Amino acid sequence: MxxxxxxxxxxxxxxxxxxxxxxxxxxxxxxxxxxxxxxxxxxxxxxxxxxxxxxxxxxxxxxxxxxxxxxxxxxxxxxxxxxxxxxxxxxxxxxxxxxxxxxxxxxxxxxxxxxxxxxxxxxxxxxxxxxxxxxxxxxxxxxxxxxxxxxxxxxxxxxxxxxxxxxxxxxxxxxxxxxxxxxxxxxxxPLKCWATDGTEGKRNPNIISxxxxxxxxxxxxxxxxxxxxxxxxxxEVRYEMYMVEDAEIVIIAYGTTSRITRNVVDALRNENIKVGLIRPITIWPFPNKAFKEISSSTKAILTVEMSMGQMIDDVKIANEGRLPVHFYGRAGGMIPTPDAIIGKVREIMGGDK
Structure with a gap:
């Protein structure tokens, strides 16, 4: 193509x-x-x-x-x-x-x-x-x-x-x-037999309300x-898992923020820091089932958004209290930077690594 x-x-x-x-x-x-x-x-x-x-x-x-x-x-x-x-x-x-x-x-x-x-x-x-x-x-x-x-x-x-x-x-x-x-x-x-497209005298009119x-x-x-x-x-649930199998920290991000966090995952993996990404493609329905695939080696979840944290509620529901949930976000049109997200991951892991 x-x-x-x-x-x-x-x-x-x-x-x-x-x-x-x-x-x-x-x-x-x-x-x-x-x-x-x-x-x-x-x-x-x-x-x-x-x-x-x-x-x-x-x-x-x-x-x-x-x-x-x-x-x-x-x-x-x-x-x-x-x-x-x-x-x-x-x-x-x-x-x-x-x-x-x-x-x-x-x-x-x-x-x-x-x-x-x-x-x-x-x-x-x-x-x-x-x-x-x-x-x-x-x-x-x-x-x-x-x-x-x-x-x-x-x-x-x-x-x-x-x-x-x-x-x-x-x-x-x-x-x-x-x-x-x-x-x-x-x-x-299905056929749109409910549509108000004219009866031609062949049926009763459809009423939509x-x-x-x-x-x-x-x-x-x-x-x-x-x-x-x-x-x-x-x-209809859709999501992507990226390097989650052995991750110690799993980042949750969607849309263009997930592009940034994917680069963060790659950068930290190059330093042998095990980080993964769950990317919701449908944010409703939310991919709760993805969280059941998180490894027993995972110690924490980090939600990253271009907001003050509106997805956190869904992450916490999907997580079912198993792991601590952290947040990093920017608001008002500011975009999270890879360095800032990496800094948050290091903070969660207990300092520079």
């Missing part, structure tokens, strides 16, 4: 079109602006539709409409913009509609800044909208992985009739790397959704 040098935002857009996305609704915000710009240029070439909505709230409700009609549809934003979409995401999950949502995250809280950050972990993995709902969250570490996961995300969304999120920090959106566009693993996808005024019916609906989420937890 031919590899193409692309910027991350544009590569994600191209992957969406490769996956059959025909509709995009969004609103400008840095550092994801190249993605809607790309879609505005490329979708008309395939008879697709691009709309720059008047707000993020409008954009996510347009996604609801296109998804309800059975089309493959995507939106993208960055942190504060995604926060505005949360009510609509809850509606989409409640109505069981497939779509792909991209968050190229930036520092916060509030308007914050435009530099890369991982401080949207809570919002993306816990759901910022109301009610009991979940959605898969992919956290790519490279542009090739962002492309692969975006293509797969459309199939996964259709398979579960549920929104799927791609979470990449600002570096994923802005960096350039060579990528190729590969076919995803094949899934047998997340409104259930009878509490017994709403509870039944919640149980149905919960079963779907449990299936996701069983079947």
């Amino acid at each position: 031919v590899k193409i040098l692309m910027k991350g935002n544009e590569a994600i857009g191209a992957a969406a079109i490769k996956a059959g996305c025909k509709f995009f609704f969004g609103y400008p915000i840095t550092p994801q602006n190249e993605l809607p710009e790309f879609m505005s240029r490329e979708l008309p070439k395939i008879n697709g539709v691009f709309v720059q909505a008047e707000s993020e709230i409008s954009a996510i409700n347009m996604v609801y409409g296109a998804a309800g009609a059975g089309f493959r549809v995507m939106t993208s934003s960055s942190s504060p913009g995604l926060a505005l979409k949360q009510e609509g995401i809850s509606y989409i999950a409640g109505a069981e509609l497939p779509c792909v949502i991209v968050n190229i995250s930036r520092g916060g809280p509030g308007l914050g800044g435009i530099q890369p950050s991982q401080a949207d972990y809570y919002m993306c993995t816990r759901g910022g909208g109301n009610g009991d709902y979940r959605h898969i969250v992919y956290a790519p570490a490279t542009l090739q992985e962002a492309v692969d996961l975006t293509i797969e995300a459309f199939d996964v969304a259709d398979y579960y009739r549920n929104p799927v999120m791609i979470l990449g920090d600002g570096m994923i959106g802005q960096m350039m790397e060579p990528v190729e566009f590969r076919e995803p693993k094949k899934r047998e996808l 997340s409104l259930f005024l009878d509490p017994a019916e709403l509870e039944k609906h919640n149980f149905k959704l919960d079963k779907k989420y449990k299936d996701m937890e069983e079947n």
Whole structure:
């Protein structure tokens, strides 16, 4: 296959079109602006539709409409913009509609800044909208992985009739790397017989809604959704283990932070310091099972993030109290350096080694 040098935002857009996305609704915000710009240029070439909505709230409700009609549809934003979409995401999950949502995250809280950050972990993995709902969250570490996961995300969304999120920090959106566009693993996808695509007088109209005024019916609906989420937890967990087999310290990191920590692992291994890496690829469902593969020789866990430590709760749950959990992070758009992480590893091990 031919590899193409692309910027991350544009590569994600191209992957969406490769996956059959025909509709995009969004609103400008840095550092994801190249993605809607790309879609505005490329979708008309395939008879697709691009709309720059008047707000993020409008954009996510347009996604609801296109998804309800059975089309493959995507939106993208960055942190504060995604926060505005949360009510609509809850509606989409409640109505069981497939779509792909991209968050190229930036520092916060509030308007914050435009530099890369991982401080949207809570919002993306816990759901910022109301009610009991979940959605898969992919956290790519490279542009090739962002492309692969975006293509797969459309199939996964259709398979579960549920929104799927791609979470990449600002570096994923802005960096350039060579990528190729590969076919995803094949899934047998259900027909969209629920879609509001016209009856032609042959059937009763489909009605799509997340409104259930009878509490017994709403509870039944919640149980149905919960079963779907449990299936996701069983079947869709993705993670990478790197040199964990004999590690004395295991680092947990995702996204571009994991690229830095992987170099840390290599550097310390060259000094005969046994360090490994667990990299969650899905941050929901979180890879709890990976922690059962940690060696008995491991003495501690170190969580590294571009935030004040939002992943620590999930790490502690997965760890089940077996090992002490330490943290090193930078916030507000600051990026952890290899030297600083190495210093934290040495501190945990009890001094310079």
